[in-house]
C-alpha cells in the first residue's frame with residue numbers, strides 16, 4: 001500500500017493528550033507510518049491547533065487540562081465532521097457510550113499499543129476518504145485482545161473474528177454497553193433475547209458458558225464476563241491495566 005508520505009499528501013493528524021510519553025510514542029509511530037503529526041497538551045491549545053491546522057483526523061484524550069476532551073469533541077463537532085478517535089483511561093464505560101454520543105468515530109481504552117492505534121487511524125481515514133460515515137462503535141480491551149464493533153456486530157478475539165451466535169452477541173452487546181452493572185438472568189433474557197423468549201432463566205448460563213469459551217483466555221478465571229453471586233452477570237473491566245507507556 002502506498003504510504004501517505006509517498007503520495008506527497010500526508011494526512012494531518014492532531015494529537016491532543018497531556019501525557020507526554022503517550023504523545024511521544026504515538027507521534028513517532030504515526031510519523032513512521034507516513035503521517036504529518038502535530039500535538040497539543042491541553043484542551044485549550046488543542047482547540048487552537050485544530051482551528052489553525054485543519055487536521056484530517058484528531059486523536060483526543062478525554063481527561064485533559066483546561067478544556068475536557070468531551071467539551072473539545074463537542075466544539076469540534078459543531079464545525080467539522082473530521083474523524084475523531086478518543087483515548088480514555090476512564091474507569092466507567094458509560095463514558096465510552098457518552099463519547100460516541102458526542103460524535104467520536106472510534107474509541108481506544110488505555111492501555112493501547114501505538115501499533116493498534118495506527119491501524120485504527122488508517123481504517124478511520126480510509127472510511128472517511130471513501131465517504132462512508134466514519135461513525136462506528138468499535139471498542140477494545142486489553143490491547144485489542146477483545147474488540148467489538150457494535151455497528152457491524154462483529155467481535156474479535158486476539159485479532160481473529162469470534163464466531164458468536166446471534167444470542168451470544170446480543171448478550172455480550174447488552175453487557176458491554178453497561179459495564180460493571182450487574183444484570184439478573186431474567187433481565188438478560190428480556191433485554192438481550194427478547195421478552196417472548198420462553199427459556200428458563202438458567203438458559204442464560206449456557207449462553208454465558210459458550211460465550212466465555214469464545215472470548216476468555218481462561219474460562220475458569222474470566223476477565224470480561226464476570227459472575228455476580230446471587231444476581232447474574234456483568235461485564236467487568238479487565239484488571240490487567242498495567243500500561244506500556
Ligand code: CA
Pocket residue numbers: 017018019061062063064
Ligand atoms: Ca489525560
